Amino acid sequence: MIIETPSRLHVTLIDLNGAYGRIDGGVGITLQKPKLQVRAETLESGIEVVFSEKEKLESELMDDYTIKIKKAALKMVEHLKINEGFTFTVDKTYPSHSGLGSGTQLSLAAGKLISKMNDLDLTASEIASIVGRGGTSGIGVAAFDKGGFIVDGGHNKAEKPGFLPSSASHASPPPIIARHDFPEDWKIVLVIPNVEPGASGSKEVNIFQSNCPIPLGSVEKLTHVLLMKMLPAVVEADLDSFGSALNMVQDVGFKSIEHKLQNPRIKDIMNSLTEAGAAGVGMSSFGPTLYAVTDTYATDISRAAEEAMKDVGGKIIITKALNNGATLGE
Structure with missing residues (x-):
């Protein structure tokens, strides 16, 4: 089987x-x-x-x-x-x-x-x-x-x-x-730079225990963005609103802590993806995988990612959502 x-x-x-x-x-x-x-x-x-x-x-x-x-x-x-x-x-x-x-x-x-x-x-x-x-x-x-x-x-x-x-x-x-269902006409560009892998094992446990609880105000802001911006954007297939919500998510709640623990190259690569035309850019879990959501700029974003990773190397995958x-x- x-x-x-x-x-x-x-x-x-x-x-x-x-x-x-x-x-x-x-x-x-x-x-x-x-x-x-x-x-x-x-x-x-x-x-x-x-x-x-x-x-x-x-x-x-x-x-x-x-x-x-x-x-x-x-x-x-x-x-x-x-x-x-x-x-x-x-x-x-x-x-x-x-x-x-x-x-x-x-x-x-x-x-x-x-x-x-x-x-x-x-x-x-x-x-x-x-x-x-x-x-x-x-x-x-x-x-x-x-x-x-x-x-x-x-x-x-x-x-x-x-x-x-x-x-x-x-x-x-x-x-x-x-x-x-996530809009399948939206392309998702995965960028996996050759930097240290995301946290796991005892290191991941220590991060949770030393950084939690997150301030309530930060959690309330995040849930507001998710409920009133990101979710409706998915349902209505509104790429610009989804991208805006995704960008906002990177700076609030536990995600902001995950970003602070990253190699400085991660932030540089994310900025390059945004400048290349991505509607929104995020980091998956503890990284190092980054992703850019777009409809028409996948090739430009891939080139930007390749240029941004030329000193560390990495892998680029153009994919879509699976429903x-x-x-x-x-």
Whole structure:
């Protein structure tokens, strides 16, 4: 059995203050590419992970993918009391710890394959709870499930009283409070500079614990921008308003902290993308992936990105939104 899962942009976390009884919340966009593709076959025992294009991949990426797939698969096997093992073959990859959500997609992919191969039809949320994803943001789980433009409502503080990233939280995936198709005639230019990867592990935990709670006024401003500017812009396919809202989001709430922790080149590259005609420019999660939203200037923006990254190098991908989730095949 084979599964293809999308990548996603994490636009922002919403509420890391918690004054109104909930924390977290998130906004995200599902992408057509890059994608992950994983095949699974049964094995007498144990979990194996292999890569079909091993010679083209860095060892660090393969090690990271292997750990995440094995961890998720073992949790599924234990939870479902399965006696057989599995071999997972990874055919398509994208960078880990880059802000594109590979960890959640890999975990859910492994879980979904095991579920289907055992004649079960567990939901994405049920699998996420088993494999331990979605403890902070529900964007990756919803992108896997349905795609599109997603807003999740965060966690009740009775369930999750503290500020922690998904990798360190045992909370269930949060409820999706809004999901809309994202305009597919808008192009999204991904820019992944070769700078240090985004925060993960203990470093990410420390960032949450040392910077939260966020001031309430900042959270209130962010939610106002999201509810009364960004969401209507998506529904009405108003690119200028969406871009304006996206630019505003970069300077408020937890996103402003994520930006302060970046290599100075990130800000320079973002400015170059704006000057090249992008309606809006953002950084996904902790970066370093940047994205520019446009309708007609994708080529100009790509050239500007290439020029801005000439001293560090990087990858540029022109993509669009994906308005459906992961796909399964034989």
